Amino acid sequence: MSNIVAIVGRPNVGKSTLFNRLIQRREAIVDAVSGVTRDRHYGRTDWNGKEFSLIDTGGYVMGSDDIFEQEIDKQVELAIDEADVVIFVVDVETGITGMDEDVARLLRQTEKPVLLAVNKVDNAMREADAVEFYGLGLGDYHTISGINGSGTGDLLDALVELLPEKEAEEENELPRFAVVGRPNAGKSSFINALIGEDRYIVTDIAGTTRDSNDTRYNRFGFEFNLVDTAGIRRKARVKEDLEFYSVMRSVRAIEHSDVCLLLVDATRGFEGQDQSIFWLAQRNRKGIVILVNKWDLVAKDTHTTKAFEQKIRKVIEPFTDVPILFISALTKQRIFKAMETAVEVYKNRSKRVSTSKLNEVMLPIIEKTPPPSNKGKYIKVKFCTQLPTPVPQFVFFANLPQYIKDPYRRFVENKLREHFGFHGVPIEVYFRKK
Ligand code: GDP
Numbered sequence: 001m002s003n004i005v006a007i008v009g010r011p012n013v014g015k016s017t018l019f020n021r022l023i024q025r026r027e028a029i030v031d032a033v034s035g036v037t038r039d040r041h042y043g044r045t046d047w048n049g050k051e052f053s054l055i056d057t058g059g060y061v062m063g064s065d066d067i068f069e070q071e072i073d074k075q076v077e078l079a080i081d082e083a084d085v086v087i088f089v090v091d092v093e094t095g096i097t098g099m100d101e102d103v104a105r106l107l108r109q110t111e112k113p114v115l116l117a118v119n120k121v122d123n124a125m126r127e128a129d130a131v132e133f134y135g136l137g138l139g140d141y142h143t144i145s146g147i148n149g150s151g152t153g154d155l156l157d158a159l160v161e162l163l164p165e166k167e168a169e170e171e172n173e174l175p176r177f178a179v180v181g182r183p184n185a186g187k188s189s190f191i192n193a194l195i196g197e198d199r200y201i202v203t204d205i206a207g208t209t210r211d212s213n214d215t216r217y218n219r220f221g222f223e224f225n226l227v228d229t230a231g232i233r234r235k236a237r238v239k240e241d242l243e244f245y246s247v248m249r250s251v252r253a254i255e256h257s258d259v260c261l262l263l264v265d266a267t268r269g270f271e272g273q274d275q276s277i278f279w280l281a282q283r284n285r286k287g288i289v290i291l292v293n294k295w296d297l298v299a300k301d302t303h304t305t306k307a308f309e310q311k312i313r314k315v316i317e318p319f320t321d322v323p324i325l326f327i328s329a330l331t332k333q334r335i336f337k338a339m340e341t342a343v344e345v346y347k348n349r350s351k352r353v354s355t356s357k358l359n360e361v362m363l364p365i366i367e368k369t370p371p372p373s374n375k376g377k378y379i380k381v382k383f384c385t386q387l388p389t390p391v392p393q394f395v396f397f398a399n400l401p402q403y404i405k406d407p408y409r410r411f412v413e414n415k416l417r418e419h420f421g422f423h424g425v426p427i428e429v430y431f432r433k434k
């Protein structure tokens with residue numbers, strides 16, 4: 001389920017300050033566990049038990065001080081298209097500006113819920129100044145201070161009220177694949193090469209489509225749902241090569257999928273935007289297959305493939321256990337292999353290791369290479385089990401879990417990968433007190 005919340009507003013009103021405040025509590029925990037550097041503009045968090053993704057739209061624009069008005073309009077339009085709820089931030093210090101009015105005009109036209117947050121209301125005096133924002137024609141507002149946090153709890157209460165109730169996770173579904181990547185990477189060409197003809201669509205069987213964005217296909221002997229990326233449908237409208245657009249367009253598709261097929265343009269390399277999308281999928285714990293497309297255009301000698309692959313693996317450390325394939329959507333080279341791999345990754349992601357097997361394999365490994373002792377205290381791992389979560393998570397019970405450091409956690413993760421095969425799947429390893 002994807003609940004996407006976008007923060008919009010002109011530069012300097014306090015969007016990124018608010019973003020950090022809303023995200024940091026949760027992110028601090030996630031960072032400590034995963035050890036992954038976080039994207040400063042995209043995060044997942046929760047409030048009153050409801051999870052959502054938060055996107056700071058301003059964060060993706062460079063030199064946001066002299067940003068063009070037109071650019072903001074495009075951002076807001078895209079945010080309206082892709083988000084479930086929009087938080088519009090304005091600044092009580094400056095009052096209403098022309099740019100605010102522009103944004104408000106766009107927001108008044110949408111059916112999507114909009115929360116107006118009047119920021120920098122750090123004290124009671126400013127509470128009264130906020131009244132002028134009724135003038136934006138967006139109705140009631142929330143006064144907040146991103147800096148000291150006041151009002152943000154009420155804002156979150158109002159926000160989660162607007163989010164849909166949690167749906168039950170369905171089991172035994174067909175794999176849901178999303179084809180993602182920067183503009184021009186070849187997503188439409190790939191999809192076309194894969195399922196270009198209508199005859200591969202499996203005609204409606206009642207109750208099989210869980211989401212109107214999915215279409216069910218049968219191709220090369222595999223049955224799967226392809227998550228329709230809004231970005232592909234609407235590509236005629238905006239085709240700017242900005243990180244913001246790629247991310248915004250990928251979020252929903254990624255969140256709806258089980259496995260992401262990340263298309264990379266071989267003629268451009270694995271760049272910032274590709275990396276952002278990769279980490280987006282990783283942080284959502286989705287399976288990932290990297291498809292280096294347009295391989296037909298690359299002049300090759302015996303080392304080209306290996307070198308290209310190594311470059312990518314270096315960038316995606318420490319999550320390097322990911323399939324990387326070299327394909328051509330144009331000549332259809334290795335399209336079948338790409339699908340076969342995606343199906344494998346899907347299976348890896350839903351893999352369950354029995355507790356007895358897990359202990360039988362892992363305990364001797366841990367006994368042989370135990371966690372380093374801390375202040376003369378020996379750390380003993382006694383038992384482990386896979387959690388009944390939809391994606392692979394493992395708990396290891398120990399006498400002193402607090403002394404187990406990240407490198408050891410990674411060692412255990414690597415051993416799990418080595419013995420049980422989680423190629424292409426982010427997994428989590430936790431240590432808990434026994
Ligand atoms: P953005 O460009 O919209 O992301 O704005 P920033 O979050 O970078 O904030 C712009 C400036 O406003 C920074 O100097 C912040 O410290 C300041 N600021 C943000 N929130 C508040 C607030 O609640 N009160 C006050 N007084 N200043 C704030």
Ligand code: GDP
Binds near residue numbers: 189297327328330331
């Ligand atoms: P999208 O924006 O990611 O959907 O990319 P498109 O599918 O529209 O492809 C962008 C351009 O790259 C088009 O001109 C395609 O014909 C071209 N293209 C896509 N895949 C390949 C490929 O494998 N080889 C070559 N040579 N060109 C490709």
